[in-house]
Amino acid sequence: MLKPFYKRQPLRFECTRCGRCCVAGGGYYVFLNEHEAEGIRAHLGLSRDWFRRRYLSRLPDGDLVASWQDDGRCVFLDARGECGIYPVRPVQCRTYPFWTEIVSRQQDWQRESRRCEGINRGKEVPVTRILEHLGRDLDSQ
Numbered sequence: 001m002l003k004p005f006y007k008r009q010p011l012r013f014e015c016t017r018c019g020r021c022c023v024a025g026g027g028y029y030v031f032l033n034e035h036e037a038e039g040i041r042a043h044l045g046l047s048r049d050w051f052r053r054r055y056l057s058r059l060p061d062g063d064l065v066a067s068w069q070d071d072g073r074c075v076f077l078d079a080r081g082e083c084g085i086y087p088v089r090p091v092q093c094r095t096y097p098f099w100t101e102i103v104s105r106q107q108d109w110q111r112e113s114r115r116c117e118g119i120n121r122g123k124e125v126p127v128t129r130i131l132e133h134l135g136r137d138l139d140s141q
Helices: 034-044 048-055 091-095 106-113 127-139
Strands: 011-013 056-058 064-066 119-125
Touching: 034 048, 048 056, 091 127, 106 119, 119 127
Parallel strands: none
Antiparallel strands: 011 119, 056 064
């Protein structure tokens, strides 16, 4: 059986905080659990009611997600395109781009590199770190 791409070839990644991974739309969401939502709310110093009305949405199946702007940008991106909650960003954001659907096949990794300038840049990421991120990615689903 063929090993996943990330185990066959070293991957390089260095986040440039460009914010491109925070613009999606079209059925892509930033999923949050209650603990993550509370950490973000506290970080922003907002009341629970105001925070939930302004920054959170519920999908029809009940999943809690970050709201989005009309152009598909995450509601937490500021006017400069930078994450306004970077120190307390959700697991989904912290583990990017080390998601199964991105690192399992070389063509998926290269496709994502067209959107993310940090892919194939910087130091090699140890496989153990990728596996940690993949585990968190799977645990948060």
